[in-house]
Amino acid sequence: MSHVGAPLRSVALLTGGVIAASVLTLTGCGSGEEEETARPVPQDIAPAARDRIADGGTLRWAVDTMPATLNTFQADADGTTGRIAGAVLPALFTLDERGRPQRNPDYLESAEIVETEPKQVVLYKLHQQAVWSDGREIGAPDFAAQWRALSGKDSAYWTARNAGYERIEKIERGASDLEVRVTFNRPYADWRALFTPLYPKDVMGKPDTFNDGARTKLPVTAGPFQVKALDAKAGTATLARNPRWWGRPAKLDALVLRAVPRAQRPAALAAGTVDLAEIDRATADRITLAARKGAAGPARDGSAAPSAPASAVPPGSGPAAAGAGAGAPRDVRPPAALTAEQKALRGFVVRKSLEPAYTQLALNGESGPLADERVRRAVARALDRRELAETVLKPLDLPAHPVGSHLALAGQWAYADSSGALGDQDTEEAQALLADAGWTPGGARKPAAPKDGTKAGAGASAAASRPAAPGAAAASPAARAAQSRADRPSNEGLYIVGDDKPASAGPAGGAATSGSDRTYVLAPAPVEAVQGALLRQARAVGDADNADNARGGVPGAYAPRGTAAPGPASPSAKAAAAGPLGKDGKELSLRFVLPSGPGSESLRAVGGRIARMLERIGIRTHVVKVSDESYFKDHVAAGDYDLALYSWPATAYPATDGRPIFAKPQPATDGSLLVEQNYTRVGTDHIDQLFDQAAGELDEKAARELVKQADARIWAAAGSIPLYQRPQLVAVRPAVVNAGAFGFATPRYEDIGFQRR
Numbered sequence: 001m002s003h004v005g006a007p008l009r010s011v012a013l014l015t016g017g018v019i020a021a022s023v024l025t026l027t028g029c030g031s032g033e034e035e036e037t038a039r040p041v042p043q044d045i046a047p048a049a050r051d052r053i054a055d056g057g058t059l060r061w062a063v064d065t066m067p068a069t070l071n072t073f074q075a076d077a078d079g080t081t082g083r084i085a086g087a088v089l090p091a092l093f094t095l096d097e098r099g100r101p102q103r104n105p106d107y108l109e110s111a112e113i114v115e116t117e118p119k120q121v122v123l124y125k126l127h128q129q130a131v132w133s134d135g136r137e138i139g140a141p142d143f144a145a146q147w148r149a150l151s152g153k154d155s156a157y158w159t160a161r162n163a164g165y166e167r168i169e170k171i172e173r174g175a176s177d178l179e180v181r182v183t184f185n186r187p188y189a190d191w192r193a194l195f196t197p198l199y200p201k202d203v204m205g206k207p208d209t210f211n212d213g214a215r216t217k218l219p220v221t222a223g224p225f226q227v228k229a230l231d232a233k234a235g236t237a238t239l240a241r242n243p244r245w246w247g248r249p250a251k252l253d254a255l256v257l258r259a260v261p262r263a264q265r266p267a268a269l270a271a272g273t274v275d276l277a278e279i280d281r282a283t284a285d286r287i288t289l290a291a292r293k294g295a296a297g298p299a300r301d302g303s304a305a306p307s308a309p310a311s312a313v314p315p316g317s318g319p320a321a322a323g324a325g326a327g328a329p330r331d332v333r334p335p336a337a338l339t340a341e342q343k344a345l346r347g348f349v350v351r352k353s354l355e356p357a358y359t360q361l362a363l364n365g366e367s368g369p370l371a372d373e374r375v376r377r378a379v380a381r382a383l384d385r386r387e388l389a390e391t392v393l394k395p396l397d398l399p400a401h402p403v404g405s406h407l408a409l410a411g412q413w414a415y416a417d418s419s420g421a422l423g424d425q426d427t428e429e430a431q432a433l434l435a436d437a438g439w440t441p442g443g444a445r446k447p448a449a450p451k452d453g454t455k456a457g458a459g460a461s462a463a464a465s466r467p468a469a470p471g472a473a474a475a476s477p478a479a480r481a482a483q484s485r486a487d488r489p490s491n492e493g494l495y496i497v498g499d500d501k502p503a504s505a506g507p508a509g510g511a512a513t514s515g516s517d518r519t520y521v522l523a524p525a526p527v528e529a530v531q532g533a534l535l536r537q538a539r540a541v542g543d544a545d546n547a548d549n550a551r552g553g554v555p556g557a558y559a560p561r562g563t564a565a566p567g568p569a570s571p572s573a574k575a576a577a578a579g580p581l582g583k584d585g586k587e588l589s590l591r592f593v594l595p596s597g598p599g600s601e602s603l604r605a606v607g608g609r610i611a612r613m614l615e616r617i618g619i620r621t622h623v624v625k626v627s628d629e630s631y632f633k634d635h636v637a638a639g640d641y642d643l644a645l646y647s648w649p650a651t652a653y654p655a656t657d658g659r660p661i662f663a664k665p666q667p668a669t670d671g672s673l674l675v676e677q678n679y680t681r682v683g684t685d686h687i688d689q690l691f692d693q694a695a696g697e698l699d700e701k702a703a704r705e706l707v708k709q710a711d712a713r714i715w716a717a718a719g720s721i722p723l724y725q726r727p728q729l730v731a732v733r734p735a736v737v738n739a740g741a742f743g744f745a746t747p748r749y750e751d752i753g754f755q756r757r
Helices: 032-037 078-090 140-152 207-216 264-269 281-291 335-347 375-380 385-396 427-436 456-467 477-484 544-550 571-578 600-615 628-637 686-696 698-719
Strands: 002-004 058-065 094-095 100-104 108-115 120-128 168-173 181-182 225-231 236-241 254-259 275-277 349-363 511-516 519-521 589-595 622-627 643-649 674-675 722-731
Touching: 032 168, 032 254, 078 225, 078 236, 100 108, 108 349, 140 168, 140 181, 168 571, 264 275, 264 281, 264 335, 281 335, 281 349, 281 722, 349 385, 349 622, 375 600, 375 698, 385 600, 385 674, 385 722, 589 600, 589 628, 600 622, 600 643, 628 643
Parallel strands: 002 519, 002 674, 058 254, 058 275, 589 622, 589 643
Antiparallel strands: 094 100, 108 120, 120 181, 168 181, 225 236, 236 254, 275 722, 349 643, 349 722, 511 519
């Protein structure tokens, strides 16, 4: 039983958990040369100078949902909330292509630390023309109102996060109305993260306007655009050019954000209802196919053209459609309709980069075999992370490098490959760790015959030790066969924490219960680095999965005279021959929870590849497939899993944003476990101390070293194993410029438009 604590990142939550003495002196062990040459993948936005962009026009941009609120500091804020805020509200610091914060000259003439003793003081000098849309100057009253609302001192404000604001002691006017002095009660390295976005005092000044007023309207804004209308029925949010904007005027007349589910985006693109949409791999393949000469034409017998692969059929578009992979039922629409839609997709191109987020394997260390650090480390050492990265990224012609840090991505100032603190893939070392933990080939007794309604084999011990999960009932052979056919790669299904809300929060941002075991779940705080709904996936190639079963012969088989004798069996082959490991009569089996929806084929394919890697060292996995809706809320956040796959967004402020993700859980008075966003339940006091030191270290070089040390200890604890950076695929009309796959960079909304003819 555990509580998922509110993501108020100022709260330090601690718990039990010990790092072995062998890793007490760890530092990052990655290649220094590799760190120096690590570069982010360039953004792909068709950059164009403003004089090459037409004045006017409306860009229709697909988003996942209509915003539940326009207040980014509330628990139910989502990607669309962040998209709107970025276009209509002040952002004092934005991110460049390397994910580093840069002063925004539209709002700030300067911002710097002017005093460190006796206390840290930051002086902001505002742009002389910076005004709200009602004509009032942006100034100290707005900064002070936002600080008071987010400081955590007034419970009347229903806020989801207050990181950094609780360190502020006072805010006052400087030498003029254009200067704001912020004094901190404790040093704060990530001060650039504050006041972005900045809301007017009209929103932040009173709890009522903060809690309710800003949910559906923002009458006062200060960006290149302003909110014109929210139409829930049509599923659109319309942003119009702001006539009071003092910066370079927006090229577009209007920006329309249209809610379009991902499965419907191929049809929306073809119908011309959107101009730009983030897409999955299957849709990208269709657009590429459509661009080829003579693609997607109907065959003479009226059926779909044989040259069109199964991925050219939009998943879920017909009553019988179950997915985009080979073997899935084909679209039942008439060939003429498919041909027309495919032809319409010729009007789009695919822009691609790497998304500022990484996918990880999470290991739940709260109980069971994974509570033993040696078992977690054995799981990690069994993984070939480069193989997994290549599986996802190589088919897209994107760099396939395993992620070497939990706290930054390649190109960011804090990035350092600290994976050496855990070590690379090593079957023998993994088996030695398991043996040291007491898991041996002779330790498992033969499982008893299963009773009706229970699982047998590899999943028996895991099922017996955990409560039954939704979707975990034993399937019939026919159902299992059907599910196996559905487990084909597409481009959906990886979950990023921070978008899909684990549970609806109460009116004060309080916890909502989940089930009878009193697990409390709160929505993770929105993260600035990722603007968009986060139920989407990384590409996996299913055909390559068969390669694991096509290696070598069988020792002892008949062979022609002169054939060399087979060599000694590999450690993994010996482990497979010896059968599953066990201890005290129990088999070593881990419960691998994966989503079962038609858009999650790729996630299941990656999970299957990981399961085979674990099988080689004697660990059985019991795969439990649950509904997409319950996957994160009822399983990941609730701790009802042994292994799970989901993703974390990158951040420019790892000391602040990384702390709640890796904070050591703390036992509550009722015996439950309090966690913030640490869904693996693995942490140490030393990791927390390093985060605290980094957050208060004003020397950037020293702060980077502390972040690197924290990351090395996170690797050594083996609660989460970063695998690869996620691909970002965007379908867009060729005439659209300065938009597409943004990568790390914050969009410049005023520069987005259509190429001048």
